[in-house]
Amino acid sequence: MKQNGLKPIASFLIDHTKHDIGFYLTTIQDISGRKVYTYDLRFRRPNQGDYLDNAVIHSIEHILAATIRNSQYSDLVLYFGPMGCRTGFDLLLVDIDYDAAKDLVIKSIDRCQDFETLPGATAQECGNYQEHDLARAKQELIRYKQIILN
Numbered sequence: 355m356k357q358n359g360l361k362p363i364a365s366f367l368i369d370h371t372k373h374d375i376g377f378y379l380t381t382i383q384d385i386s387g388r389k390v391y392t393y394d395l396r397f398r399r400p401n402q403g404d405y406l407d408n409a410v411i412h413s414i415e416h417i418l419a420a421t422i423r424n425s426q427y428s429d430l431v432l433y434f435g436p437m438g439c440r441t442g443f444d445l446l447l448v449d450i451d452y453d454a455a456k457d458l459v460i461k462s463i464d465r466c467q468d469f470e471t472l473p474g475a476t477a478q479e480c481g482n483y484q485e486h487d488l489a490r491a492k493q494e495l496i497r498y499k500q501i502i503l504n
């Protein structure tokens with residue numbers, strides 16, 4: 355189905371009524387001979403009235419981005435950021451397949467537990483530096499990790 359003459363993007367082809375919390379590979383794109391993997395880190399079941407709040411999302415964005423970008427794969431991380439629907443995050447990695455990516459996320463979540471202060475949380479470094487909740491972000495990450503490990 356085309357809308358406005360545009361092809362639907364891959365994430366719109368996922369049936370969000372059947373989508374559950376988890377770690378998913380959404381697409382693999384071949385870009386100049388490299389594979390770009392888009393992963394869906396789904397923290398909440400879509401459309402169930404239970405969404406992440408923005409302070410938690412924002413702190414997860416800071417701490418998980420910091421740990422993923424400081425991993426052994428730092429040069430292969432294209433993007434990590436929240437979904438506008440507040441149910442999860444997108445992670446784009448180059449040449450890192452599902453098992454390695456999931457392992458990276460789990461190890462990065464563990465490293466997030468060591469943060470006592472939030473990285474990048476000054477007015478110079480962040481666009482809304484007062485809207486954060488580090489403690490609940492860490493709890494949310496542990497909850498997510500336990501779900502994707504099972």
Ligand SMILES: [Zn+2]
Pocket residue numbers: 412416474479480481482483
């Ligand atoms: Zn920020």
